[in-house]
Amino acid sequence: xxxxxxxxxxLALPTPAPAQETPRAKEIWEKIGPLFTxxxxxxxxxxxxxxxxxxxxxxxxxxxxxxxxxxxxxxxKWHDLLGPWPPLVERPLAQEQWKETVEDFVRRRIELExxxxxxxxxxxxxxxxxxxFPAVVDVFYYPExxxxxxxxxxxxxxxxxxxxxxxxxxxxxxxxxxxxRPGADLYYPSWDGAQLQPLxxxxxxxxxxxxxxxxxxxxxxxxxxxxxxxxxxxxxxFAGALHxxxxxxxxxxxxxVFDEKRPNVNYWEPWYLGYEPGETHRPRGVLSAEHGRxxxxxxxxxxxxxLHELHAxxxxxxxxxSGGSEDxxxxxxxxxHTVAVNRLLGVEGRVGMSNRPDHKISPEAxxxxxxxxxxxxxxxx
Numbered sequence: 417x418x419x420x421x422x423x424x425x426x427l428a429l430p431t432p433a434p435a436q437e438t439p440r441a442k443e444i445w446e447k448i449g450p451l452f453t454x455x456x457x458x459x460x461x462x463x464x465x466x467x468x469x470x471x472x473x474x475x476x477x478x479x480x481x482x483x484x485x486x487x488x489x490x491x492x493k494w495h496d497l498l499g500p501w502p503p504l505v506e507r508p509l510a511q512e513q514w515k516e517t518v519e520d521f522v523r524r525r526i527e528l529e530x531x532x533x534x535x536x537x538x539x540x541x542x543x544x545x546x547x548x549f550p551a552v553v554d555v556f557y558y559p560e561x562x563x564x565x566x567x568x569x570x571x572x573x574x575x576x577x578x579x580x581x582x583x584x585x586x587x588x589x590x591x592x593x594x595x596x597r598p599g600a601d602l603y604y605p606s607w608d609g610a611q612l613q614p615l616x617x618x619x620x621x622x623x624x625x626x627x628x629x630x631x632x633x634x635x636x637x638x639x640x641x642x643x644x645x646x647x648x649x650x651x652x653x654f655a656g657a658l659h660x661x662x663x664x665x666x667x668x669x670x671x672x673v674f675d676e677k678r679p680n681v682n683y684w685e686p687w688y689l690g691y692e693p694g695e696t697h698r699p700r701g702v703l704s705a706e707h708g709r710x711x712x713x714x715x716x717x718x719x720x721x722x723l724h725e726l727h728a729x730x731x732x733x734x735x736x737x738s739g740g741s742e743d744x745x746x747x748x749x750x751x752x753h754t755v756a757v758n759r760l761l762g763v764e765g766r767v768g769m770s771n772r773p774d775h776k777i778s779p780e781a782x783x784x785x786x787x788x789x790x791x792x793x794x795x796x797x
Contacts, residue, residue, distance in 0.1 A: 441795035444787050451736075451784065452768035454752060455745045462756075463749030465673070466720060468728040469756055480761050490725050494658070497712045497721075498616035498689070501623075501658075502604075505529055508628040520544055521580045523563060528628060530589070530621040531604060538625070539563035539588040541580040542634055550639035550793040551585035552576065553625045553662075555618070555655070556648035562588030572777040575643045578786045583794065585635050589625050602687050608694060613712055614687045615654045622655035626662060639663050639793045643785060645738075645777055646670060646680075650688065656735070657726035664792045665730050666785050669740035669775050673723050673750045674716070676703060680742050680775065683723075689713040724750040727767075731757040734792040737769040738781050745771055 437445070454460070468490070469477040477486045495501070509529040516523055524540040539559050543549060554562035554576040563586075564577025576586030591601050603610035604617045612620065622642055630637035641664035644652035649670030656665030671681025679702050684690045686697040690711040698707045709717060716722070727735065731754050737743055748769065755767050770784050 438795050441791060444791040444795060448768065448784055448787050448791065449765070451770050452765045454748045454755065458746060458748035458752070460752060461749050462752050465722055465724050465750060465753065467756075468725055468753045469760065477760070483757060483760055487729060490729055491658070493721075494726065494729075495616075497613075497716065499610075499612035501612070501616070501620045502532060504620075504627060505532065505624045506627075507631065508624050509535075510628060518564075519581075528587075528589075528625065530624045531617070534601065534604070534621075536601065536621070537590060539565075539576065539586075540632075541576050541586040541588070543580050543583050543585070545583075547585070547634040548636035549583060549585045549634055550789070551587070551629050551635045551641070552579050552789060553622055553629065553640065553642045553652075553655070554579075554586055554588045554648075555590070555622060555642065555644040555651045556588075556646075557590055559588040559590035562586070562590075572782075573645050573648070574782075575645075575785060578782060579789060582786055582790050584789065585629065585632070587625055587629050589621065603691070610691060610693055613689050613691055615650060615683075615689055616658065618651045619654040619658045622651065623659040623661070626659060630661070637661075641665065641789050641793055643789070644668065644670075646775065650683070653723070653726060656733070657729040660729070660733070662733070664734040664736075664789060666736045666738065666788055668738040668777060668781070668785065669742045671742040672727065672737055672747055674713075675742075678742055684709055684713045686710070689716070722750070724753045727751065727754045728757050730754065732761045732763045732766055734766045734788070735768070736785070736788045738777070738785050739769050739771045740777070740781070741773065741775040743769070743771070745769070 471486055477483050511527045513525045521541055521543045526538050526540055527535045528538045530536050537559055556562055556573050560566055561573040562576035564574045576588040579586045602614035604612050626640055629635050629640055642652045642655045642662045643666040645668035649667040653667045653670055656662045674683055675681040690713040692711045751767050758766050772778050772781050
């Protein structure tokens, strides 16, 4: 019914009947399946966002072949806005610093090449056995959170730890703690002359992390997902949209559309989409008459461009939003655009959202995220 296949055109085909699901898959779907149906008040409601199933010149996208053309158009549009990526690193260099056996898995700390001339600290978690295992790239400020090293974070941001306990490999990626100035590792190739918006560069970092994982003999390269919370949720959204090799994408409460009424949906900040080379960065905080929009964020807001276009680039791969205070049920209006793309491609049950009242991840939300990946990358092959 919702089988994940390895290539884009295969993904667009109808999925097998439920009878082919494993007992474990059926158990998981009974739990998370209802989350893949839009909340009743928002079913088929596209809101005021520009339909993604129209080309820039207004022509309708009527067939799967049309969608491939529209997808290329959207991808080029966003790279033109955010800056073109350098070539991906073909074989990222990794230096292992130490390893330890924890519970029933091995945790390695490595320095990983994530861009030409750039390394960052990561933790690679591998379960017992030979594999090849499904895997996730877990992105956040500090890789220790994802790797489960901080005991007080066990119910928040420890996606790598949660997934290795379910038989996944995990690569937990964070910022470079040796950056010459705070946040400087977000700007490539330099803080005062970046060629990419920081969120696009972070997506590029995640793409190179994917390459590293895909070249590990313990990992199945066709079953690698990406996940992150808050800042990491923004990061994983852009990574999943701009790098189609990620087989499944999960974001936790990043703010999945622009929303200037929500201070934490702050894509205007210069470390996200509001960077201008050579300009004095605006101070941190909400927009004001004195400190307004800058960079591509300003251009996108003026042109009515929104993040639902990025969501659509994920289709028909599974996409799950673990919503909190910033992503409440009305966000289905944005997600319905991707549901419509999936419907055109002949698939259903690939877009889901859960909701909790708080930004902080709850134990239930953490379990839903892990179950999403287990269902689509482990049980549904």
